[in-house]
Amino acid sequence: MSQTAVHQCTHAALPLALAGVSDPCSHCESRSISLCSSLDEQGLAALSRITAAVPYAAKTDFVSEGEPATYLFNVTSGTVKLYRLLADGRRQIVGFLSAGDFIGIAVNDRYLYSAETVTPVTVCRFAKSKFKTVLEDYPALEKRLFLMAKNELAAAQDQILLLGRKTARERIASFLVMMDKRGAQPKGAALHAVHLPMSRSDIADYLGLTIETVSRTFTQFRNDGLIRLEGISGVTLLDPDGLAELAEGL
């Protein structure tokens, strides 16, 4: 029905000058890796109009599990953790997000988890009601959201396997390999220097372990020559292949 709105706008580079300096989206650094990559210039402009770029300090809670999902967020810099709590305070971190990741996939219009910044973070914030109207005009955006949901689902199932069946060593190895991949050095780089912005406590709550077990396993890996610890948040993977095998249970 409203698909007439879709087929236009295949012209190449519209001069950005039109949008002018007031449009934060058109020169956004995470544009190419975020859901915005599914939009043409017009769509970007439409989204830009309903977007507020918001900075948060480290350790700021900005989404609460079960609350009405009035805002959607697109992380543009920094690291965010998503978590759920049990009644007595036990915490499970369900994911770490960084630039390009999206927050707001909701069920019954309620957030599935709480979100807290790990580092200082900037997000693009949209009111959900307004976002929906943009969504209607740009079906590619919904496709992209669907794709992101599928990727989240795949990641969730990786974590289910990890939590259900892997040992502490395998969990830590999986975590290091994942963080290494995420750091995304161009292929096969020799130097696997990984930065871990989150605390040991966060790592523990992500892997279903305790702080002490995380710490002990790190020193074990150091003694085994698998990693080198550089300060508190730096790790170099000395044997990435060995760690990858450990992660798979080999």
Add this chain to the structure above:
Amino acid sequence: MSQTAVHQCTHAALPLALAGVSDPCSHCESRSISLCSSLDEQGLAALSRITAAVPYAAKTDFVSEGEPATYLFNVTSGTVKLYRLLADGRRQIVGFLSAGDFIGIAVNDRYLYSAETVTPVTVCRFAKSKFKTVLEDYPALEKRLFLMAKNELAAAQDQILLLGRKTARERIASFLVMMDKRGAQPKGAALHAVHLPMSRSDIADYLGLTIETVSRTFTQFRNDGLIRLEGISGVTLLDPDGLAELAEGL
């Protein structure tokens, strides 16, 4: 082009061209609870044309993790388990499916998990390529798939919390409460008779436990007066509220 491809598929079955009587979808029992509920009569007929109703015996493997996702499935009766394996054979069941559930959300066109029937099962099977053409004509279908993916994601995160932070007792309680809800007696029914079609081994692999721990916890619950065990696959929840509290960690 897509139309011709779709027509080819009517070779093996009855003369479907004359809709109505021979159309298996229009009187499908799971129609109202499956993705088909998002389709009008025309859409249903289109889907019907590319559908094959396939029966599987119990314990039949019919989807393999990592394989190209050439078929999609809609469960219409029976119980299916989805699982992932570690290299050495450790198994994690990521979900149990029953009538109305969908199999085939894929990433990079590959299945995320393996699927095996628990009981005798019937599925509606679609070739993915053909399904895609129907999808193009019925956007409501894609919306419905998106909704299902979001629900799966919510369920996956429940399981992450369970596996990462709950005790054996809490896991079993959560499982019983979930199976009770699924059995869906009309609201607040006094009789919480739950049927467990899967083996203890399946339950263990779903909850990240061993067979022995599952068995011991069941007898513990029986001794605590929380449940009554009726034969091998029957359980009655004597204290559903108590179990629900246990499940939440209270």
Add this chain to the structure above:
DNA sequence: CGCCGGTTTGATTAAAGTCAAACGATGTGG
């Protein structure tokens, strides 16, 4: 300098896993 939070290391405990045997349904063949 000495406090403070997060981290590491150490000693001990507890929860769940492993190994092993008994039990109980179900099905088969003598």
Add this chain to the structure above:
DNA sequence: CCACATCGTTTGACTTTAATCAAACCGGCG
């Protein structure tokens, strides 16, 4: 029809892994 083999389940004894409790350590900061 019953003896017996089989498979999944339950129960028991013991072990192991990771959790808990506790102290020492370390780096940053007022």
